[in-house]
Amino acid sequence: xxxxxxxxxxxxxxxxxxxxxxxxxxxxxxxxxxxxxxxxxxxxxxxxxxxxxxxxxxxxxxxxxxxxxxxxxxxxxxxxxxxxxxxxxxxxxxxxxxxxxxxxxxxxxxxxxxxxxxxxxxxxxxxxxxxxxxxxxxxxxxxxxxxxxxxxxxxxxxxxxxxxxxxxxxxxxxxxxxxxxxxxxxxxxxxxxxxxxxxxxxxxxxxxxxxxxxxxxxxxxxxxxxxxxx
Numbered sequence: 065x066x067x068x069x070x071x072x073x074x075x076x077x078x079x080x081x082x083x084x085x086x087x088x089x090x091x092x093x094x095x096x097x098x099x100x101x102x103x104x105x106x107x108x109x110x111x112x113x114x115x116x117x118x119x120x121x122x123x124x125x126x127x128x129x130x131x132x133x134x135x136x137x138x139x140x141x142x143x144x145x146x147x148x149x150x151x152x153x154x155x156x157x158x159x160x161x162x163x164x165x166x167x168x169x170x171x172x173x174x175x176x177x178x179x180x181x182x183x184x185x186x187x188x189x190x191x192x193x194x195x196x197x198x199x200x201x202x203x204x205x206x207x208x209x210x211x212x213x214x215x216x217x218x219x220x221x222x223x224x225x226x227x228x229x230x231x232x233x234x235x236x237x238x239x240x241x242x243x244x245x246x247x248x249x250x251x252x253x254x255x256x257x258x259x260x261x262x263x264x265x266x267x268x269x270x271x272x273x274x275x276x277x278x279x280x281x282x283x284x285x286x287x288x289x290x291x292x293x294x
Contacts, residue, residue: 068117140214150194161211199230
């Protein structure tokens with residue numbers, strides 16, 4: 065992403081935002097509510113069309129493509145709130161994640177992969193998604209994103225509202241994921257996110273104000289005082 069500006073009507077949400085995610089790297093975006101983190105993910109996925117700037121994926125300019133086009137190119141977004149089909153079963157939700165052509169032909173293989181990563185989903189595969197616990201629903205949302213065989217998966221607040229032990233399980237899964245593909249996370253749990261990230265960006269008021277390795281950000285007075293309570 066280079067020089068991205070995005071807005072909702074007349075309200076500008078991102079000002080000249082630039083960052084990158086390398087192959088098999090986990091990058092985290094941190095910052096206060098309203099900083100532009102979700103808008104950044106929506107701009108990459110194509111849910112929101114940027115006013116200016118360029119989004120490039122694997123050397124291709126994908127700025128302003130529709131979400132179905134970015135998914136077809138290998139980008140998946142797990143939205144805040146999960147967006148599950150609660151009246152459908154776990155397995156039906158997963159099958160819906162495999163709607164792109166390349167994934168449909170590998171449906172059973174991808175199901176097995178997600179069940180190996182999240183064994184509880186295999187146990188619950190015939191249950192309605194709405195009957196799962198919050199942690200199980202988040203695992204299902206991540207697994208559904210993986211069913212499209214992405215090369216980049218983006219997660220918006222994956223640990224929001226989860227118990228600490230479940231947060232640990234989610235971040236353990238994310239550490240597994242970055243061995244296979246690129247991961248971009250928006251997360252309010254700054255300490256936990258920095259613990260698994262390769263690099264991090266701090267957004268405030270729609271601008272990148274800090275970037276670097278997790279330890280670099282941890283050691284800045286701004287992050288220590290405002291986000292880590294140190």
